[in-house]
Amino acid sequence: MDFPKMQKLKARADVMKALGHPTRLFMVEELAQGELCVAELTELVGADMSTVSRHLSVLRAAGVLEDERRGNCIYYRLLCPCVLDFFACAQNVIDSAQARRSA
Amino acid sequence: MDFPKMQKLKARADVMKALGHPTRLFMVEELAQGELCVAELTELVGADMSTVSRHLSVLRAAGVLEDERRGNCIYYRLLCPCVLDFFACAQNVIDSAQARRSA
């Protein structure tokens, strides 16, 4: 496999990987309805704020979210709503597997 | 967060996570064009066959692939082609981030 192709694969995999954690998936779902600050997300997630902050930075690094400081708070926003389509497909994968197991 | 919701999130995250590796992404791309056996995928990937086999089992466990034995060979098939849409979206995320950095 040549190097540029490899890099492209890695970049794409990083986006998927960023979404490959329950907490991060949850936060993306919540942010689909509008921006939220770290404190609000921390409340929703129910983990340490430092943990939430780290998850957010993973999503930001992957290009999924962007942040904006307003006063004391830092608000996070969903950048590419197309990632929401992942959820439906992932559910489809799960449901199909379930149906296959039942059959 | 209640327990059933948590489990649903985890299941979806597992699908994303399964796709969150360059080698696995590559294999899914190749399998989009038709089934391949482990030996063929090993040749394409260029890693140890045991490594390829483990990656395939991750994708199978996530419900992305299914396998079928025919004689000596085990063929893997893509189950939900909708995962291919992930690729376009992931590229979109990457390109948008790139554009933002340039601006």
Next chain:
DNA sequence: TGGTTATTTGGCAAAATAGCCAAACTGTGG
């Protein structure tokens, strides 16, 4: 200036992942 709130970062330990080798397993054909 100092105090307070919101957030990130450093540091650490536990857990998960990745990759290789070697051994085991599965079906084929003599």
Next chain:
DNA sequence: CCACAGTTTGGCTATTTTGCCAAATAACCA
């Protein structure tokens, strides 16, 4: 039955990820 090709699994180490605490940073207000 044996030998062989294709595949998976056990076992190991190296690396990465996760999550908490504590300390640092950033912006507000008095």
